[in-house]
Amino acid sequence: MANKKATCYILNVHHEMSLFPDNAFEKSLKTITSSIEDRVLTGRKTDLVSVILCGTPETHNALSDATPGQYEHITTMTPLVMSSVQMLRELSNLTTADPNVPSADVLDALIVAIELIATHCKKLKYTKRIVMFTDNQTQIDWLDLSAVGDMLKSTEIELVLVGADYEEFQSTSCNENVKNNYEHWQALIKSGHEGDIMSLEEAYAQTQTIYVKDVSARPSFRGYMYLGSISENSTFLPISSNTYLRTKQTSLPTLKKLSGLSQGPTRKVEAIRKFLIRANDGKDGEDAQDIEVSKEDIQQGYKFGKSVVLVSSEELAMSKLITKKEMSILGFVKAESVPRYNFFSNVVILTSGLFRTEQSAVALTTLAEALFETGHYALVRFVTSDNAQPKIGILQPELDDVCPVLQYIDVPFADDIRSHKFKSPKNYDDQEDLDLMESLVDAMSNDSLGPDYLSPESNYNPIDWRVKTATKRAAVNPSAPLPELDKRFDDQFKVNPVILEQVGEIGTKIAKKFNVIKVDTKEKKIFAPVTDFEDRAPINDLLDSANADTRNVNFDTMMTELRGELTIGLSTPVEDYYAMLKADSEEDMVEKADTLMKESIFKLLNLSFGNQHYQKVLNCLEALRKTCVEEEDALRYNTVMHELKSWCSLSTPNTPRRQMWDMVKQAGLGLISSEECPDVEIKDVTKQDAEKFWIEADDSAAAVDVDMEQFNEEDLDDLF
CATH class of the missing domain: 3.40.50.410 (von Willebrand factor, type A domain)
Structure with a gap:
């Protein structure tokens, strides 16, 4: 060997x-x-x-x-x-x-x-x-x-x-x-x-020197590059070519699955793949059973909505694209018309193949020189092996010390490109600003640091180095700490001191010109509109009065107090409701609070995804009922309950809103009778009348179409 x-x-x-x-x-x-x-x-x-x-x-x-x-x-x-x-x-x-x-x-x-x-x-x-x-x-x-x-x-x-x-x-x-x-x-x-x-x-x-891994020069493609289509034209030029990989992304060492419980000679874990069908889910009182299915009995399919369309192996074979190993030049494009971000693959170098080596080398060199002199790229269709997926790429000329060479780079298809639209930046007409930023770009130029600064030949992968170094140390000492990054990687994480010195004075001018300030991100600050805060409680007093547990802090109430007003939000409506009732004001806060609570109840119902906000609505009804009994404002609550019954659409079979009705009924939040509250406006509502409210076929409820209220996106923001 x-x-x-x-x-x-x-x-x-x-x-x-x-x-x-x-x-x-x-x-x-x-x-x-x-x-x-x-x-x-x-x-x-x-x-x-x-x-x-x-x-x-x-x-x-x-x-x-x-x-x-x-x-x-x-x-x-x-x-x-x-x-x-x-x-x-x-x-x-x-x-x-x-x-x-x-x-x-x-x-x-x-x-x-x-x-x-x-x-x-x-x-x-x-x-x-x-x-x-x-x-x-x-x-x-x-x-x-x-x-x-x-x-x-x-x-x-x-x-x-x-x-x-x-x-x-x-x-x-x-x-x-x-x-x-x-x-x-x-x-x-x-x-x-x-x-x-x-x-x-x-x-x-x-x-201690970091070396680039040496790899053997093995062709990744052996075949012909055709100038002209061999399927459509009778005249074409075949060039015997081999390709060699020039650049490749470094892959980190792969992790192996091992067992910490194994007492045998090996701790290697092997995965076993099984295909199972759930025959019985245990719904009929029986134990759930799984039936194993062999791989040969499994059919392939594609999802189409919630359905699955089965595709046989014959149909898959018929739909497969039949290709032949080749590299065909489709045409030539100007170099400036190919965006730099379209070069997204590894670089491959083309050399002459084994058939008619001298003539193939002359053809490749001549093509590279012609492309370089005219400023063009060759657009090619590349198939690495028979029946492989075709790729579209370019042949880019490069002047080597010995002779010109061609390097192949994949370019994306339309489906591979993600186009994002950004807002146009402001067009500055101030020449002083443009000159200042231009001087910053010139000061940060790497030309003064020499050609080897951050060049690929002297720039190594820090993650790869750290993983391998940590693996070496852990092999000898399992409790060894993770290694710190070597100083040789400082150029990748720190700005060079020479550039910092060059930018120092210019950076000060830019910060002063554009009012650039450092923002401390460690502390979260609450900003409120500029207004007169002489009669407002300081922010520290509000924070001190809140519970130390941030989950109980009422942020909606805090912000409305900072703005000098009180309202009921959708995040903590019950807390906001009681805060309004306790507020000192010349205005009748009870009536205003009851009115806002009614609005919040139906907003929550209309915005609820399924039963998402039903419990919150139930809490609101309990608070509203208690207050209306104490303040002898029972008619307002009874009106809300009639509207709620209408909203539940009990006449519609299998309505999903019935769950809200069942929750209200189970909580006993029915109408307020005259026996519970001495409000003169409900003196005719007896206890028997209040019991009739739970009859679903009763049409005495006030028909109020609360669904017609338009959706307001600000209400959705209040939920978070």
Whole structure:
């Protein structure tokens, strides 16, 4: 299998590695861990990793077992295997050895790694690499330098030495022992296959770099692009073409469903899909039953209103559009006539195909040059495979460093476009305003920040980075907090300081010119019309008088008091009604309150969706009846009840308004008799007359057509 990799990491765990100013051991461990984390995230089975520890108290390696007494204090932590989470957890628990443990010869550790790779890879084609993290303070036995170099060369293993004290070697005041060791390492790498020496800081920085994922160049389309219709014209030009994906949206790692209750070897959860028919809903006292239906017995259908129109597989096959894999040029359009927002797909690059490659390349290059010089795009019909849905797209020319190329971009159909109409902005005639805004646009230009500012090549997906980083940390430590966004993403979330400096003075002028003020959104403020508030209660007094529970605050009453008037809203009519009765006024508030309550009752009835407001109407009737009895205004209430009976339309069979009538009857909110209230206007209404009111066939109720009242949208606003 191609592209196989075998990488062996050698880590010196001697105590001296932790004595460096920046703790070389910790940084080396982080570097190795970051490299393995990327491999675990990728999940390639052909990318094998091994870790060898140098300077351990024990000795566990294949060469030591074969030749006792040699290659001591070297431990093969993991053989060459696919990297895993378990490997990362074992690395996270590593520490340096005790100071009493003697140091091991790192050249012996290198020989162990070479033998490990050679035994596993044999003569197979692998990309083999050894990365060693160590210092060069201790003495190294270089007698076998030439033999080790030949081993590296014969096995084609690349050696990379990451030195914790490499900066010291590059300085003029380098220790003689350190200098000698690094010179021997340079000679070993030169005599071997390939290799390099780098500092620990440089290696760590490479693992923290964000890289773009490399993908193999595989054609997404192999076929012909036709200039001219092959179905209508006898003369057409076929151009052998391949397409390669140039841009693609980054997809986040997919989540897997796992069971937290599983005690077995796996926690994977598999979904089972069943098709069931409810045979009995349990209406006849029987238990509800479901009958399973096989997928073959299921028919497809489309909803048509509340009905379903069944469509057979034969009818679906007849309605399917038969297409052939091709890319046909339908014509040419001017580049300025294609709006930029019509480019909504991934970009695909066209290259010459396998048939008559040279001639196809010349045809594509010539077409790209012609389109660029004339300022046109080619409008094409693109079918990726046989019987696939056709797409409409454009071929856009682009001048490359080598030669002009064509790139394909999908354009939307009419059904894919959502056109929104916006109100025309005000046409400003003030030249000073236009100049001021133009200076703002110039000041915020990114030209001063260089061509790499927010360019796609140096701009990475912060969400993708954060999800992957959080996954890596949680694999080792499940309680690890979510990582903060790296400072490298600041340009995507913060305005560049250079632009802020350029805009500073202009922004002040604009704020002063257009009276721009900062609005504090933390506190909600109630605004009322400007009027004379000398005789009004302050807003703080109104808020203090309300209940602390906001669900009981009467906002309708609060707003009407701020406006200097009282009324009955549809949100809390009973509370508004009692507030009017208690108000101090020279006007007869009882009569006004009763009149407004009557209007509110029938507004609620007319606006009610089904029985939505019936309970609220019932509460209003109770309040109105109680007040009319106390204030000897019973005739008004009895009139309301006659009108309500007429509204219920009891003569109509199965009327949905009967529920309101039943609720009123059950609550006992009938007519007020003369025995209940000494009102002279109802002196002829006896208790027997009040009982006759509940007779549905009685036509003595006053016929009042309350449905003729026109709908007022302001009344609907009062409901919310």
